[in-house]
Amino acid sequence: MGYILDMKETLQALAEPNRFHIVELLRNGPLTVGEIADQLNLRQPQVSKHLKVLSEVGLVQVQPEANRRIYKLRPQPFQEFHNWLDSFRQIWEERFDSLDAYLQELQKKEKK
Template structure:
């Protein structure tokens, strides 16, 4: 899982690909729709979409002459789960710091009495 998370983070860290992912968050779009919205050239958008697809961030389907791209929620869930591990780590550390400070304050209050 770690390798796939790293690959996805690498793919979406590029600013144009990040913008594409943000755009696809609202729903599936054709390449032309992405081009129009982002004001980038079609070859450039297609290259970014190919890299996002290779990283497993997006899926593509053909509808007549168009290619429709959509986010793969499960791939983003893996990234979210990975990041959540850090959130839990920091929450635990902050709780321990809070307990330490509370104990210190209590011991200072009893020392001044």
């Protein structure tokens, strides 16, 4: 099944500090639930719940391996997220200050 990136859902998922940590952890490679719980000093149930959320928004992917579940990052949402931020490039690349232009606009309106 395909995922469509819902920016708000993705942000909400990432905004929770523990989930953010999980994502950072998984950057180094796939991990099981228990390993994540150990490394982050979290209890297993909470880790499972967070992983469920991350999984539902498509940030993470599971692979069952016998008794365990190995979680890893899905590249796609990070790419799309990256693209979204690219669309803000103009904001830090624009040389002129658009505020000035806007102030001039305001003045025009007030003169009426």
